[in-house]
Amino acid sequence: MTTRTTPPAAPAPAHATLRSAPGSVPARTAPVAPDAYRDAISLLPTGVSVVTAVRSGAPAGCTANAVMSLSLDPPSLLVSLTTGSRTLAAVTEAGTFAVNVLAWPDRHLAQRFATAAPHERFEGVTWSLAHGAPVLTRSTLTAVCEVSEAVPLLDHTIVAGAVTWLRTENTEPTVLYRHRQHVLRP
Numbered sequence: 001m002t003t004r005t006t007p008p009a010a011p012a013p014a015h016a017t018l019r020s021a022p023g024s025v026p027a028r029t030a031p032v033a034p035d036a037y038r039d040a041i042s043l044l045p046t047g048v049s050v051v052t053a054v055r056s057g058a059p060a061g062c063t064a065n066a067v068m069s070l071s072l073d074p075p076s077l078l079v080s081l082t083t084g085s086r087t088l089a090a091v092t093e094a095g096t097f098a099v100n101v102l103a104w105p106d107r108h109l110a111q112r113f114a115t116a117a118p119h120e121r122f123e124g125v126t127w128s129l130a131h132g133a134p135v136l137t138r139s140t141l142t143a144v145c146e147v148s149e150a151v152p153l154l155d156h157t158i159v160a161g162a163v164t165w166l167r168t169e170n171t172e173p174t175v176l177y178r179h180r181q182h183v184l185r186p
Contacts, residue, residue, distance in 0.1 A: 039179075048174040048181060050113045051079050052127075052134040053097040055090035059122050059134040062087040063114040065176050066156070067099055075163040077143060080156045086118050088157055092150055097161060098133035101141040103171035104183040109136070110174065131165045140173040142166070 052061035066080035079099060081088040091097040102109055113121050126137040131144045145161025175184045 042176075042178050045175050045177040045182075048102045048107065048110045048176050049079075050100045050102060050109060050136060051081065051087055051091070051097055052100060052136070053087065053090035053094045054129070054132065054134060055086070055093050059127065060087050060090035060118065061113050061121055061134065063110045064099075067101075070160060076148065077145060077161055077163060079159050079161070081159060083152055083155055083157045088150075088159070091147060091159055094132065095147050096132040096164075097145055097147065097159070098130070098135045099141075099143045099145070099161075100136040100139040102136075102174040103138050103140045103169065104174050105171070106136065106138055107174040107181045110176075110181065130167075135167070138171065139167075139169065140171050141168050 046065040047067065049064050049067050050061050051064045051067075052059060054060070062081065062085060064079055064081065068078050070076040070078045077099065079091075079097070081091065109125065112125075122134070127134045128137065129135075130142075133144045135142045135144065143161075143163050144165040145163050148160040148162050150160075151158045172183050172185055175182045
């Protein structure tokens with residue numbers, strides 16, 4: 001007769017997450033408070049961008065850090081904009097938008113495009129129209145996109161854009177980490 005034994009399981013590391021037994025339902029916990037989530041997610045470094053479009057012949061734009069690459073074939077990206085924002089309305093109306101990754105010398109524009117009145121955001125800012133979208137003159141990366149799809153999700157709308165034009169500059173980008181702007185140097 002052969003007896004088979006299973007070696008003891010290695011102890012779980014002190015930082016291991018507890019998991020429910022198969023078939024059991026995890027206990028409900030209190031919802032995460034928005035301020036606690038904001039502080040926690042600030043530990044995820046993100047680029048600081050200004051999303052721009054033209055509406056009724058005038059430039060519109062807002063600061064966005066929810067920007068990500070979506071696909072290489074075709075080259076596409078996603079931006080998340082507050083549903084009901086003027087910039088989202090401009091993006092969907094124009095069908096074209098630009099993502100301008102802020103260069104470190106222009107980091108102050110993040111605050112301006114986040115808080116200034118819409119008609120004041122472009123005052124004193126050097127920009128030009130490229131392929132139907134306003135592009136900031138000095139950006140680390142500028143991608144002009146055609147809207148592929150816009151999907152409302154919670155209090156934001158996710159906009160997928162097919163990249164139609166790119167410009168890169170040899171400038172250091174602005175990165176947001178722990179609610180503060182930092183320069184990213186190679």
